[in-house]
Each structure stands twice: as C-alpha cells, then as structure tokens.
Amino acid sequence: MATPTRTYAESEADALGERVSRNPRPALIWVGVSAFLLLLEAGAAVEFLLNVLGDFLRAVPQVGRVQAVVNLQEAAGNVPTLLSRETIPNRGYYNGQEYVGTFMGLAPGTAWQFRVGLIYAYSFALLAWTWVGYDWYRTHYRVADWTPRDDVVDRLRSHGWGLFGLAVVFMFFVLVVFAPAVSPTTVAANLADPYGHTMTYWTGSGTEEITVGQANLGAQSQGTPQENVGPWSYDKYGRFHPFGTLPSGKDLFTFIAHGARISLIIGLLSVGLSASVALILALVSAYYKGAVDLSVVLISDAVMGMPQLLLLIMLTVILSGTWIGKIYSGAFVLALIFAGTGWPAMWRSFRGPALQVSEQEWVDAAKAFGQSPTAIMRKHMLPYITGYLLVYGSMTLGGAIIAIAGLSFLGLGVNPPTPEWGRAVNAGQDYVATSSWHISLIPGILITLVVTGFNALGDGIRDAIDPESDSAGGEGEAGGRGGGA
Amino acid sequence: MSTGRTTPDETESTGASTAETAATSQSTASTGETLLDVQNLKKYYDDDGLFGDPVQAVDGVSFDLRKGETLGVVGESGCGKTTLGRTILGLEEATDGSVIADGRDVTEISGAERREWQRDAQMVFQDPDSSLNDRMTVGEIIREPLDAHDWQTAEDRRARVFELIDKVGLREEHYYRYPHQFSGGQRQRIGIARALALEPEFIVLDEPVSALDVSVQARIINLLDRLQDDLGLTYLFIAHDLSVVRHICDRVAVMYLGNVVELGETEAVYTDPAHPYTVSLLSAIPGSFGPDRDRITLRGTPPSPRDPPQGCRFVTRCPAKVRPDEYDELSEAAWSSIESLHTVFRARANADESVLDRLKAMLGRSVREDVAETRTDLFGGLDLPSEVGSVIDEAVDRARTGDDEGAAELLREEFGSVCNAEQPDEHVVDADGRFSKCVRHQDGYDDPGAVIERRANR
Incomplete structure (x- = not known):
C-alpha cells in the first residue's frame, strides 16, 4: 500500500477554518470567482425560491397572500440579473427597416438562442467551478489523503452512461431554475392572461398594436398546413416559437419550461418525503429487528395493497375544493399521495442493506462502548444506505415525473391553466398524424429523455458505489418505478 | 508493522498517565481481589417457546475473575465461549444468573450504572475487517467511545486519541487514514486502541488474533501483554488456539456445550489435565503427547445445544465414560x-x-x-x-x-451409567483450587486420565 511517510504536526489536526487561514490563496480565489458567478444570476435564483415559497403560502387559507413575500418577490425582480430577458430581450417587432426592442437589433429567434446559449454556458461553468472547488479542497485542505468516497467519485467520472444521465438531469434542473429566462415569452403574457397584454407587430406596410390573445388566435396549430406554427418558426406576428405553438396558439416552449417546474417540484417533494420515511423506518426496523420489523412489514404490505390510482383519483377529487388541494395547483396533494403510497417500495429496497449493516461487528462494537441507538443508526448504518438512497431516489424521481404526466394526460392531478407536460401531450393527441405533430411529440420525447436521464444517473451512482454490481446483473434489484400511477 | 515512534512531549504525557494507572492497578492487582464473580450464568436463545427447545448457548457457568489476571476460555466452535463474553458485557441479555462487579449485578443494571459498566468493560473483536466502520477515519473510530461518554473536553479527547494511537504502536499520521488502508494486524491495533479509549479495567478479547497471519499474531499478543502490564488490565481471553492461551493466560477455563468443565491454573491444566474433555482437547495439539502416545480422537461432533444430552454434557463423546x-x-x-x-x-x-x-x-x-x-x-x-x-x-x-x-x-x-444420569458437580482437583466437572473425581471411580490410558492400550 502506497502510504506516503508524511508526518503530521499537531496543528494539522486543526479545524477547517484554521487550515484555510494557513493557506488562504486557493480558497479566496474560489470564493471570489463563485461570488462573482452567483451575483450575475442572483436575481434568477432568488426569484425561483420566492416563487415556490409564495405559491405555497398563497394556498394556505390562514396566511393568504403574505405581503412580505410579495414585496420580496418585487424586490427580487429588481435585482439586476445579467442573463435575463430584460438584458437580452427577444421580443420586439420589425418596423420595415430593422428590429425594434430586441437585443442589439437581432432577429427575435437569434436573440433568444443567444440568451439560452449563454444561460446554459453559464450553468455548466458554474458546475465546473464547483468541481474545481471540490478538487482544490481535496488537494489543499483535506487532511486525509484518501477517503472511500474518492473511489466512488472516480468510478462515477469514468461511467459514460452515468455521466450522460448527470448531464441530462443537470440540463433539466437548469430549465427549471431559469424557466422565465429561457422561455421566449412569459407565463403572464402568453399563457395566463393573454388578453391583458398587448404587442406590436409589422403588418407588411406598418406597425400595429394587438392583444396577445388575438395574436395567439392567429398562431394556432390546428393540424392543417395553413393553421400551423411548427418548431423553430415565426408566426405571422413576428414571434419566434422554438417548439411551435399549442392548438390554442400559446407558445409550447414556455409551456414546457414552466411545466418542468411543477414536475420537478412534485417529484422532489414526493421522493424526498417517501425516502425520508423509508430511510428512518429501514434504520429503526433493522436496528431493533423482531416485533418492530414485523410491524413495519405489515404496515407496508397494507399500504402496498391499496390501489394507488384509485386512491389518487379519489383524493384529488375529494381534496380539490380544500385549501390543501389548491397548493401549487393541486401538485402538493399529488406529492403527498405519491409519498404516502411510495414509501413501502423504497423501504423494502433499503431494508435489506440496512439489515446487512446492522449485523456488522462495528455495530456491536458501538453497542459495547455504549453508543446511543440513534448515533449508531446515524454514524454506523446510515452511511452505508445513502448510496441506495441516491440510486432509488433518482429512479423513483423519474417514475414520479412519468406518473404526473400520465395523470394530467388523463385530466387528473395538476389543475389547468398551470402548465404540465402531460397536458401538452394530451392537447396534441388529435394532431399526431397531422402537420401539428410537434405538440405531442416534443413533450413526449422530453419526458422520455428526462426519465432516462434520472435512471442513467441512478445506474451510474449504483455502479460507482458498488463496482461488483454491473448494470446487466442488477436489473432486478433496482428497477425504476416507471409506468405512471 | 510500525513500531511506536514517540516525540518527547508525548512520552511525557503517556508516561504520566501510565504511571497513574499503573499505580492504581498495582494496589488492586497485588491484593488479587475479585473483579468479576460470574454465578450460574445462562444464556438461552429462542426461549420464547415458539420454535421448540431453546438453544442453550451458555448453560450455568460460574467462575470468578481476579484483578489483573488473564483468564483464557477455550473450547470447540459453538461451545458458547463468545456468547459468554458477550453476555458478561451486556451485549446479550442474560437468561439467568448474575455477574457481580463492584457489588452490583451487571446483568440487571441500567441507566447511569450501565454507562459506568460500559466504560469499565470493553471488547476486542475477532475480525478486524468487520469490527471497524470503513467510512470513518482511524481518529474518528478511536475517538467515538470518548464522544459517546462525553469524556472531558474536545481538546482532551484528541490528545487522548493521539496518545492511544501511539500506545498501540501506530503512527500519528494514521489518524486521518481509513481502515481500508491498513493490514489486518494494524486494524486489530486500531480495535485495541478503541477498546482502551475509556480506560477500562476489564477487556473481553474475543479471539483477537485468530483472523491474523501467524507472524502478526505474536506481535499483537505481545502488545496485549505489554498493555496489561502498563495499565493493570484484566483480560477474558477467548480463543481456540491452545498454544496462544498457554502463552498469555494465567488461568484457563475449558468450555464444552455451554458448560465450563475445567478451570484452573494454565500450567497445571496443560501439564496434568483433569477432565476427559481437556485431555482430548490438549491431545489435539501436535506433538503434545509425545511420540509414544496416540492422539485421542473424539467421536463425531458436539451435540446440538438445542438438545444437550442428559447427565454429563460430554457423555456422548467421552473417552473415559463410566x-x-x-x-x-x-x-x-x-x-x-x-x-x-x-x-x-x-x-x-x-x-x-x-x-x-x-x-x-x-x-x-x-x-x-x-x-x-x-x-x-x-x-x-x-x-x-x-x-x-x-x-x-x-x-x-x-x-x-x-x-x-x-x-x-x-x-x-x-x-x-451415572454419567447419563446426573450432571457432575465441580470437584476441586488440586491445591490451587482447580476444579473439574467429572464424576470420576469422586471416590470409587478411577481417575479419567488413567482410564483413558488403559482403554487406549487395550
């Protein structure tokens, strides 16, 4: 074993802060660049968080519309953000000689591409910089020259399929966080209140003002070549539609970008809740075994015995009028139902490894010197299950996204007009064989891609954690929960 | 294997604490007073009656442990020696009987008294590969008992860990390494350091060297020996390697099917075994009986502890059965x-x-x-x-x-015969209080050793 004969002075055992202060250069550079990168887009990040918070608070009756949050949201809107639609606008009109109102007089499509390109370049730069930070921490500040996690990271780095998954998942996250900025238009102007907003367009001989709603009526995709705005094209009002329009004439890309928010929030919430429940129960049942384990087996079997789809339909209908049913357009209830019915499957996946770890001698050793049960579960069992948590979590997340899309395809779940991918697929199903094929196909492909990405990431993490389980052999133990509700 | 490298100030601190503990141990060891009194200890598994007869892993074991001594426990696999150690420590709940330490029964205690007993009594495990948590650094592993018991201040704990690392012959830089990076012998040293962290007076050594290479075994044994001298420790040494036991143990208890069949001074037991089982066990050491005497082969395997034979537990295989x-x-x-x-x-x-x-x-x-x-x-x-x-x-x-x-x-x-009818009592067989549980020590029967020899020559 190659162990460098480096000797440690007492001082090297200091806290991280002291180690940094002894060699502050890398840390300062990293923090400085990070702060600069974050400041560029602070507005977008704050907007996203406040939006989620505001939506939740608004739905709770006792609280209502919290003025403080509204003020914050307005304040966040005023935070100068470099890569926003304000600094790089793509909405404008042709006045006969040139484009007015777009970024540097570019065509709306070009301006939009420029903005989206910059946003993704920025995001990947941020990701790379985070990696640099980890790498510098390893070389400059970490005292251990090797940890078991290093091997996991190294294996993940050379796992092509897993990296593909990571890239897809990351791009999906960027789409979610920067949804307002990457959309060609805004939810308010195009989807929610089109008749309350106006726009200017070039009629061919002069400019004219029109409500967005009227413009949408003229930009519908109805399946005929005459009435269709396909992907990557302009409608007759000079608006660029990267993914074309919906049958109602609304912009599909904007719809999808904001629908991704709902999908991811439901997914994260339901997976987060069910994973926490499953994890705690797995640790407790594996540690105490016997009657505790048996009772959890019985409860989980009972929950698994309930028909999930019927439960979903029943609860969404019953709760639709109540305050909890209104939170996030019904998405919150969906997340709770997914979590409530999904934890037994996860618990079963965690129970095996948890039982295995609880039989290890180091658990006995900890009991022997009087470590408390919670500390034993946390320090000696949990680290061996977090890997499984990531694997099953990412795969279940993909399943949840499919399930939500499936439900809204059936007209259940998230209430209109809140955008949701499944509703776009549903809206386009009459036009699949016509020139408006894009309405169903593009969201469908995106759903498949994102879910595949989450599964690929799960595969990659599993292989990285346990190199002995190859993807071919491990099918049975870690199947993603796809197929909808 | 690394040997301890000490810097001047460490030597000082180590020396100080060693002197301190040695002083206390001397005063206790010299009196030879009883540290532990195990009385009729029983540990049955599955005794809820759902799955038939319980497994009688430990079935009425009594002995005492004196301060500063090493008591060896030997026997075949499955004879209950590990369960005995674990039950004494409270890792298993005793079915019956008592373990008296400092005037209290440690199988009954809870709360603060229990915490105290957990500090006083520690365990070193058999398999150094699975007794150390791979996700923690060596420093964290050794430090964990101190954290669990809120031992002094954080600064003191770290100093204590470095002291322990040095004491068991590891180097300071090992503090930040992970168990993966060590050989079996080094890992066992980490396990020993962890057991020593809370300054226990009693350590159960559960086959501490049987998973190690022969070349490493001796070093670990010597380390344990030295630590006992320095710190005045009392060991319960569980092993199936008889020559190791002879080397390190003051007294030895021979276990068969949940019972201690013979217990006495190591040399006396080894040179003149009293119980027929001890005779057979010792004859399994190559060359122990000389060229002119045959090894005594025991018939079959030990009976199931779920259904031990009536009378003497050894009756089904005894070479000296009446x-x-x-x-x-x-x-x-x-x-x-x-x-x-x-x-x-x-x-x-x-x-x-x-x-x-x-x-x-x-x-x-x-x-x-x-x-x-x-x-x-x-x-x-x-x-x-x-x-x-x-x-x-x-x-x-x-x-x-x-x-x-x-x-x-x-x-x-x-x-x-009588062997099938009743469980034999303890018979004191020599001046040092050695006992053996065999009816042949009673008047009217021939001595087990003599019977075995006579039958072997027939």
Missing part, C-alpha cells in the same frame, strides 16, 4: 459402535420429519429401512455377546417402526 459393570468385557470397538448408534438415534429423533414421513409411519409403511444398514455398518465385523446383540436388535426394531426416541432410551438405560 460403563456398567456387567459389560466390562465389551471391546473398545463395540463400545464405540454402541455410542455411535446412540448418537444416530438421538439425531434421528430430533430431525424434523416431513408430514409424509409421519403419515407413512402411522400407516405402518415405514421408510426407515436404512436403520438396518446402519446396524450392519457399525456392528458388521464385531463379535457381540448375545445379550448385547439382542438389546441392539430390539433398539433397531424400535427405530425401524419410527420410535427413535424409544430406541435411544433403550440404549441409554441398558448401556448408560
């Missing part, structure tokens, strides 16, 4: 076959029968024709006296009709 007078002239081979047949019947009586087998037996269509074959195999070449032959025939007949229990019972009644 035999009924009327069969005195029976050959050794015949006795051996009779005991084997008895074992077969007992095993069959305990085997789980399928419902189909039981139905067939009720209908008189037994599938148990193989008993006759067993009889031929065992007694084929033997010339048995007629009365012995007829008893065996009757037993075989009983077994053939499915009455294995009756067959075993018949052999027990006919060929059994």
Whole structure:
C-alpha cells in the first residue's frame, strides 16, 4: 500500500477554518470567482425560491397572500440579473427597416438562442467551478489523503452512461431554475392572461398594436398546413416559437419550461418525503429487528395493497375544493399521495442493506462502548444506505415525473391553466398524424429523455458505489418505478 | 508493522498517565481481589417457546475473575465461549444468573450504572475487517467511545486519541487514514486502541488474533501483554488456539456445550489435565503427547445445544465414560459402535420429519429401512455377546417402526451409567483450587486420565 511517510504536526489536526487561514490563496480565489458567478444570476435564483415559497403560502387559507413575500418577490425582480430577458430581450417587432426592442437589433429567434446559449454556458461553468472547488479542497485542505468516497467519485467520472444521465438531469434542473429566462415569452403574457397584454407587430406596410390573445388566435396549430406554427418558426406576428405553438396558439416552449417546474417540484417533494420515511423506518426496523420489523412489514404490505390510482383519483377529487388541494395547483396533494403510497417500495429496497449493516461487528462494537441507538443508526448504518438512497431516489424521481404526466394526460392531478407536460401531450393527441405533430411529440420525447436521464444517473451512482454490481446483473434489484400511477 | 515512534512531549504525557494507572492497578492487582464473580450464568436463545427447545448457548457457568489476571476460555466452535463474553458485557441479555462487579449485578443494571459498566468493560473483536466502520477515519473510530461518554473536553479527547494511537504502536499520521488502508494486524491495533479509549479495567478479547497471519499474531499478543502490564488490565481471553492461551493466560477455563468443565491454573491444566474433555482437547495439539502416545480422537461432533444430552454434557463423546459393570468385557470397538448408534438415534429423533414421513409411519409403511444398514455398518465385523446383540436388535426394531426416541432410551438405560444420569458437580482437583466437572473425581471411580490410558492400550 502506497502510504506516503508524511508526518503530521499537531496543528494539522486543526479545524477547517484554521487550515484555510494557513493557506488562504486557493480558497479566496474560489470564493471570489463563485461570488462573482452567483451575483450575475442572483436575481434568477432568488426569484425561483420566492416563487415556490409564495405559491405555497398563497394556498394556505390562514396566511393568504403574505405581503412580505410579495414585496420580496418585487424586490427580487429588481435585482439586476445579467442573463435575463430584460438584458437580452427577444421580443420586439420589425418596423420595415430593422428590429425594434430586441437585443442589439437581432432577429427575435437569434436573440433568444443567444440568451439560452449563454444561460446554459453559464450553468455548466458554474458546475465546473464547483468541481474545481471540490478538487482544490481535496488537494489543499483535506487532511486525509484518501477517503472511500474518492473511489466512488472516480468510478462515477469514468461511467459514460452515468455521466450522460448527470448531464441530462443537470440540463433539466437548469430549465427549471431559469424557466422565465429561457422561455421566449412569459407565463403572464402568453399563457395566463393573454388578453391583458398587448404587442406590436409589422403588418407588411406598418406597425400595429394587438392583444396577445388575438395574436395567439392567429398562431394556432390546428393540424392543417395553413393553421400551423411548427418548431423553430415565426408566426405571422413576428414571434419566434422554438417548439411551435399549442392548438390554442400559446407558445409550447414556455409551456414546457414552466411545466418542468411543477414536475420537478412534485417529484422532489414526493421522493424526498417517501425516502425520508423509508430511510428512518429501514434504520429503526433493522436496528431493533423482531416485533418492530414485523410491524413495519405489515404496515407496508397494507399500504402496498391499496390501489394507488384509485386512491389518487379519489383524493384529488375529494381534496380539490380544500385549501390543501389548491397548493401549487393541486401538485402538493399529488406529492403527498405519491409519498404516502411510495414509501413501502423504497423501504423494502433499503431494508435489506440496512439489515446487512446492522449485523456488522462495528455495530456491536458501538453497542459495547455504549453508543446511543440513534448515533449508531446515524454514524454506523446510515452511511452505508445513502448510496441506495441516491440510486432509488433518482429512479423513483423519474417514475414520479412519468406518473404526473400520465395523470394530467388523463385530466387528473395538476389543475389547468398551470402548465404540465402531460397536458401538452394530451392537447396534441388529435394532431399526431397531422402537420401539428410537434405538440405531442416534443413533450413526449422530453419526458422520455428526462426519465432516462434520472435512471442513467441512478445506474451510474449504483455502479460507482458498488463496482461488483454491473448494470446487466442488477436489473432486478433496482428497477425504476416507471409506468405512471 | 510500525513500531511506536514517540516525540518527547508525548512520552511525557503517556508516561504520566501510565504511571497513574499503573499505580492504581498495582494496589488492586497485588491484593488479587475479585473483579468479576460470574454465578450460574445462562444464556438461552429462542426461549420464547415458539420454535421448540431453546438453544442453550451458555448453560450455568460460574467462575470468578481476579484483578489483573488473564483468564483464557477455550473450547470447540459453538461451545458458547463468545456468547459468554458477550453476555458478561451486556451485549446479550442474560437468561439467568448474575455477574457481580463492584457489588452490583451487571446483568440487571441500567441507566447511569450501565454507562459506568460500559466504560469499565470493553471488547476486542475477532475480525478486524468487520469490527471497524470503513467510512470513518482511524481518529474518528478511536475517538467515538470518548464522544459517546462525553469524556472531558474536545481538546482532551484528541490528545487522548493521539496518545492511544501511539500506545498501540501506530503512527500519528494514521489518524486521518481509513481502515481500508491498513493490514489486518494494524486494524486489530486500531480495535485495541478503541477498546482502551475509556480506560477500562476489564477487556473481553474475543479471539483477537485468530483472523491474523501467524507472524502478526505474536506481535499483537505481545502488545496485549505489554498493555496489561502498563495499565493493570484484566483480560477474558477467548480463543481456540491452545498454544496462544498457554502463552498469555494465567488461568484457563475449558468450555464444552455451554458448560465450563475445567478451570484452573494454565500450567497445571496443560501439564496434568483433569477432565476427559481437556485431555482430548490438549491431545489435539501436535506433538503434545509425545511420540509414544496416540492422539485421542473424539467421536463425531458436539451435540446440538438445542438438545444437550442428559447427565454429563460430554457423555456422548467421552473417552473415559463410566460403563456398567456387567459389560466390562465389551471391546473398545463395540463400545464405540454402541455410542455411535446412540448418537444416530438421538439425531434421528430430533430431525424434523416431513408430514409424509409421519403419515407413512402411522400407516405402518415405514421408510426407515436404512436403520438396518446402519446396524450392519457399525456392528458388521464385531463379535457381540448375545445379550448385547439382542438389546441392539430390539433398539433397531424400535427405530425401524419410527420410535427413535424409544430406541435411544433403550440404549441409554441398558448401556448408560451415572454419567447419563446426573450432571457432575465441580470437584476441586488440586491445591490451587482447580476444579473439574467429572464424576470420576469422586471416590470409587478411577481417575479419567488413567482410564483413558488403559482403554487406549487395550
């Protein structure tokens, strides 16, 4: 074993802060660049968080519309953000000689591409910089020259399929966080209140003002070549539609970008809740075994015995009028139902490894010197299950996204007009064989891609954690929960 | 393997604490007072009655442990020696009996008293690969007991860990390494350092070297020896390697099927074993009995602890078993076959029968024709006296009709003796208080050793 004969002075055992202060250069550079990168887009990040918070608070009756949050949201809107639609606008009109109102007089499509390109370049730069930070921490500040996690990271780095998954998942996250900025238009102007907003367009001989709603009526995709705005094209009002329009004439890309928010929030919430429940129960049942384990087996079997789809339909209908049913357009209830019915499957996946770890001698050793049960579960069992948590979590997340899309395809779940991918697929199903094929196909492909990405990431993490389980052999133990509700 | 490298100030701190503990240990060790008094300790598994008979892993063990000594516990795999150690520490809940330390029964305590006992009594585990959490650094592992007991200040704890790392012969930079990066011997040193962290006075060593290379074993043994001298520790040394036990232990307890059959000063036990089982066990050490004496091979395997034999636990395999007078002239081979047949019947009586087998037996269509074959195999070449032959025939007949229990019972009644009837008491066999649980120490019986030799030469 190659162990460098480096000797440690007492001082090297200091806290991280002291180690940094002894060699502050890398840390300062990293923090400085990070702060600069974050400041560029602070507005977008704050907007996203406040939006989620505001939506939740608004739905709770006792609280209502919290003025403080509204003020914050307005304040966040005023935070100068470099890569926003304000600094790089793509909405404008042709006045006969040139484009007015777009970024540097570019065509709306070009301006939009420029903005989206910059946003993704920025995001990947941020990701790379985070990696640099980890790498510098390893070389400059970490005292251990090797940890078991290093091997996991190294294996993940050379796992092509897993990296593909990571890239897809990351791009999906960027789409979610920067949804307002990457959309060609805004939810308010195009989807929610089109008749309350106006726009200017070039009629061919002069400019004219029109409500967005009227413009949408003229930009519908109805399946005929005459009435269709396909992907990557302009409608007759000079608006660029990267993914074309919906049958109602609304912009599909904007719809999808904001629908991704709902999908991811439901997914994260339901997976987060069910994973926490499953994890705690797995640790407790594996540690105490016997009657505790048996009772959890019985409860989980009972929950698994309930028909999930019927439960979903029943609860969404019953709760639709109540305050909890209104939170996030019904998405919150969906997340709770997914979590409530999904934890037994996860618990079963965690129970095996948890039982295995609880039989290890180091658990006995900890009991022997009087470590408390919670500390034993946390320090000696949990680290061996977090890997499984990531694997099953990412795969279940993909399943949840499919399930939500499936439900809204059936007209259940998230209430209109809140955008949701499944509703776009549903809206386009009459036009699949016509020139408006894009309405169903593009969201469908995106759903498949994102879910595949989450599964690929799960595969990659599993292989990285346990190199002995190859993807071919491990099918049975870690199947993603796809197929909808 | 690294040897301890000490810097001047460390030597000072180590020296100070060593002197301190040595001082206290000296005062206690010199008195030779009792540290632990184990009385009739029992540990049964599955004793809730749902799954038939309980497993009697430890079945009424009594001994005392004196301060500063090393008591070895030897025996075959599954004889309950590890369970004994774990039950004393409270890792297993005792079914019955008591372990008295400092005037309190540690099988009954809870709360603050329990925390105190957890500090005083520690354990070193057999397998250094699985007794250390791979996701923690060596420093964190050794430090964890200190954290769990809120030992002094954080600064003191870290100083203590460095002191321990040095004490067990590791180097300071190992603090930040992970167990993966160490060899088996080094890992066992980490385990020992963890056990020492809370300054215990008593350590259970559960086969601490049996998973290690032979070359490393000696170093770990020497380390344990040195630590005992420095810190005044009391060891309960569980092992199946008899030569290691002879090297390190002051006294040795020989366990068989949940019972201590002999306990005494190591040298006395090794040179002049009293119990027949000890005699057989020691004869398994290569060369121990000299060229002119044969090794005593024990028949078969130990009986299941779910169903120990009546009377003496060792009766099914004992080379010095008391035999009924009327069969005195029976050959050794015949006795051996009779005991084997008895074992077969007992095993069959305990085997789980399928419902189909039981139905067939009720209908008189037994599938148990193989008993006759067993009889031929065992007694084929033997010339048995007629009365012995007829008893065996009757037993075989009983077994053939499915009455294995009756067959075993018949052999027990006919060929059994005092050994089958009662559990022998402890008999003190030498001046140092060594005891052995064998009826042959009573007046009127020959000494086990003499019997074994006589039978071996017949």
